[in-house]
Amino acid sequence: MGLNAPRRGADVWLHCRAMRKLASYIRGSWFPGTGNARPLHNPATEEVIAETSTEGVDFAGAVAYARSHGGPALRELTFAQRGELLGTMAKAIHGAREELIALAIENGGNTRGDAKFDIDGASATLSAYSELGRELGDRKVMADGDGVQVGRTSRYQGRHILVPRHGVAVHINAFNFPAWGLCEKAATALLAGMPVISKPATATALLSHRMVELFVANDGLPSGALSFLAGGAGDLLSHLRGQDVLAFTGSSDTARLLRAGENMIAHSVHINIEADSLNAAILGPGVDDGSETEELFLRDVTRDIVQKTGQKCTAIRRIFVPEDRLDRVADMLRDRLSGTVVGNPADKQVGMGPLSTAAQLRDVREGLARLAAGGTTDLVGGSGEVSPVGVPEGKGYFIAPVVRLARDPRAARVVHEHEVFGPVATLMPYSGAAAEAAELVALGDGGLVASAYADDRAYLRDIALALAPYNGRIYLGSSKMAAQSMGPGTVLPQLLHGGPGRAGGGEELGGRIGMALYQQRVALQGDTAVLKTIAE
């Protein structure tokens, strides 16, 4: 067989892979971008595995179509019906789980465990909101509290309801959770009755793209309910108005630019931000050596360093332990992390994959240098140099797990001010007093989650209340729940995700709480009987 004779089968497959080009889904159909496409890489090998462009996308048209088609169609449905749609989406993911895991390994640098975490997190969140839809039932209006008398007699009442905004929800997601990020935002908005335009980070968009293909292939989703941009957002945001919503997850630098957008400000576009967070874990005093609670603490801390190569917005970055436990904890972290096999996640022995992009690797290296210069010393992993297994020499965006030590937490300001978005955390001592720990945590200026580990209920209560103003979620680790816990790094659909200050001040998930972003709260006042027909 000559070189030019085509071999059907393998070659076509290779050809398809090489040409894998992502398209955007707008106005109810797939649109391949024009012009120069941007490459997507395998972060372990640096191979180009796909390309995408949103050049030529009619962003104004996408917004208009979502508003005029997706919105009305969703608002025609009851909560229960919207919940059914979400259930179908969850099934679509679950049915293609192995294929999706492969894409996450290939494009995200995820280990199989990391990939499952992202993908199963996505389907679990869709399922939880599907269930919430079932609970909310055969209605389209959500009552918010009971009626209150506002006149002399009970005939004249006031009461609040929540209705879907008549715009579009634009979702800009981060590179680290292409599955979960897309679905957690979409589930909330769709259940509330708003159409979604979802834009993943371009670098890891392969998985999101395939998921949207699966969602769209399902007949149930009304046209315009879910649109997808496989790449840059162009002038999308300039088309948003007062009924629209922007939900963003990513760096606080980008968040600032979005918030300051003239258009956003002029039209009071509703914005939710999930940004940087220097999440803290605190070992309480009096936790026995070798106890279940100590083990939970160590397991949670090491998981958050290694899982997703530390690229979780909820990952523990700061570890506070009572002064007299510092050496013991340092030793145990060294023991547990030193055996981590770093390399190509396609290789099953690998425990931690690469960072997702070359830019992340650069940022993490800079972050490590900043920590080294800012009052921390080496505990585990040094400067992060590593010889990854299963990759071509010199390729891939790899870094070793790193733990720094800051003996004087107040002097080491950088630890509380700069998030290093990789497998990096800093260990610090404190007195053991709840108030002092909370004060140190607050130096981070607001976080998504803080965790405290103890079996002393009074300590847990004190530290929870002291931490509360500065954190969106507080995880209280104890022997009572150790066996059931997935750790503070796991975002649960039932609980609030978001935090004040540096974390952006947002509120996502938490069941109905996160839906409020997509709803207008309205006070009604009038004849009690009329209000009843509207709200119930």
Place this chain on the structure above:
Amino acid sequence: MGLNAPRRGADVWLHCRAMRKLASYIRGSWFPGTGNARPLHNPATEEVIAETSTEGVDFAGAVAYARSHGGPALRELTFAQRGELLGTMAKAIHGAREELIALAIENGGNTRGDAKFDIDGASATLSAYSELGRELGDRKVMADGDGVQVGRTSRYQGRHILVPRHGVAVHINAFNFPAWGLCEKAATALLAGMPVISKPATATALLSHRMVELFVANDGLPSGALSFLAGGAGDLLSHLRGQDVLAFTGSSDTARLLRAGENMIAHSVHINIEADSLNAAILGPGVDDGSETEELFLRDVTRDIVQKTGQKCTAIRRIFVPEDRLDRVADMLRDRLSGTVVGNPADKQVGMGPLSTAAQLRDVREGLARLAAGGTTDLVGGSGEVSPVGVPEGKGYFIAPVVRLARDPRAARVVHEHEVFGPVATLMPYSGAAAEAAELVALGDGGLVASAYADDRAYLRDIALALAPYNGRIYLGSSKMAAQSMGPGTVLPQLLHGGPGRAGGGEELGGRIGMALYQQRVALQGDTAVLKTIAE
């Protein structure tokens, strides 16, 4: 008696009045500003009645003191105790009611009725939040919903609580409600447990100043819980951080500047905006001539034009009536408004006082010219020229009640896009269909309140749901509640105040709803028994 011989008594009184100088209350004491003071006028006579300056105020120190003294002291109190403080504040106002009314007439251009509306609104709101404090009881943490199981067994739960932010709440109020504006914001923040720095509009600060004197004279308020700036805010906002809150009521132009503040964006400072609103009133179809419902509609519309000289953020600006009722309603508005006596509100026969400032008069005149050029014709009041009673020739910021007519509501874009903040409204026809009315209302791009008048329950239900996404409050006028109603222009402490889009997207009042601005919502997860000790 020679010219130079002092006459004690009347002269001293005149002297005191002439020298009336407002001070700021910061760091627990009164501080008179230095440098050039700004004059406050009587808007009916243009006399200078007081002056003020915030030059020399230590804004950074004011913020630091409120955070370090006011915050901790308030957080030590239970909701019930904070509620008691608010009750005391309400009593302080009520005890000085006549004095306060006189100040409102003198500095605000209020009639006695207008002054009572502002002052009684203030004390009623304080009382309502005092009562809410009593209901919330002897606790410091507010539970937000019940616990939910987040593990395999009921031992592992999640639940949400609300805790006071550890910062300061800066309140920037509008000139039109120096009493109510101050108290509605302060009541909500103080009950939530946050210290307040309140800044009234300088032009009408005389009333707010006196009220704060009364509040401070009462022993109950902890030092630093309430600070007051009698004039410009200097560099106050540059000191705010992620635990702080800014609540602003005023023009959308100023709101834009505040929102875009580098500091606000960088630190995710929580901001609530109440801005412009082109509130609508809609007469439903099938309302009988001379019926109680028609009378309610006419009463509400004319009240909102005349009361406070139309300077209410909730005042009706757009009046929609079924085409076949246009002439009748036009006649009735002409009848009712033409007899309005405009003049010095110190004169008891006066039904409508001046606008509050020279700047307002200029703005309203410009607004009227814009309406005239933008597709409306004269119905009542022409260009607003008037000969006020009881004032020196050519003095005072007076304007007559004005109703414009726009026969083609869609062509007259200006009616939906520019609020004229004075005794001015525009009458427009519509088909009588709820959907069309709601569509016309939505041209205003988001409002604080819309009202609809009918006795047909299906119509009221339809229009309420159609209006809902675009309005923070919907008032459904009918014969059933006509006798009890204070109209849509009255903001009630139990109901949400705020609206989407042009109105700023804020949420104030509404009982607990408005408190959320001053609270961090936190998800707790852990041993069910531990969560119970924290949340209950």
